[in-house]
Amino acid sequence: MKAASSTSGLLLRASTSSCVPILSSASLPGRFLFVLDDGRGDLIDRGCDLGLVALSSSSVQLRVGACFGPVVPVSEAAAALAELAHAFAVRRGRGPAAPWHVAELPEPLVPAVAPDPRLPSPAPALPFGDRHLEFPDGLDRDAVLTLPTATLVVTPWRGILIPEETP
Secondary structure (H helix, E strand, O other), X not given: OOOHHHHHHHHHHHHHHHHHHHHHXXXXXXXXXXXXXXXXXOOOOOOOOEEEEEOXXXXXXXXXXXXXXXXXXXXXXXXXXXXXXXXXXXXXXXXXXXXXXXXXXXXXXXXXXXXXXXXXXXXXXOOOOOOEEEOOOOXXXXXXXXXXXXXXXXXXXXXXXXXXXXO
């Protein structure tokens, strides 16, 4: 999708300028996961607590737990996610029995919405090979120090991607 990079940039700018204060006060559990798919479909089938999928350069569909939420303008997406995160933090309560994930709440945060027909098909996982190294048990400091570069990209497939510019 041509809109991927512009959509990602808009989301990043919106989230850093307007939503950090909301998210930092939300008291989210440590395993709470945001997943942002820029329209390529490479993260659309990954589980999440909250997320979105770009539909175009101007709209995204929210993801809320295992369901889809409303379609919103890109300019409102970060604020919508922050509001949902805050709503989750309020509804979950406190204490050892408090839910860790949106799907564990007794009532949904928002009514489920049918997937938008513009959603991309799931992209296949990036295959492991010379530049995409698999770390199925996680990555520790010693493993990072053995890699041939200081520039690494962590992938959602329990791997590290070494950018092509690296000798």
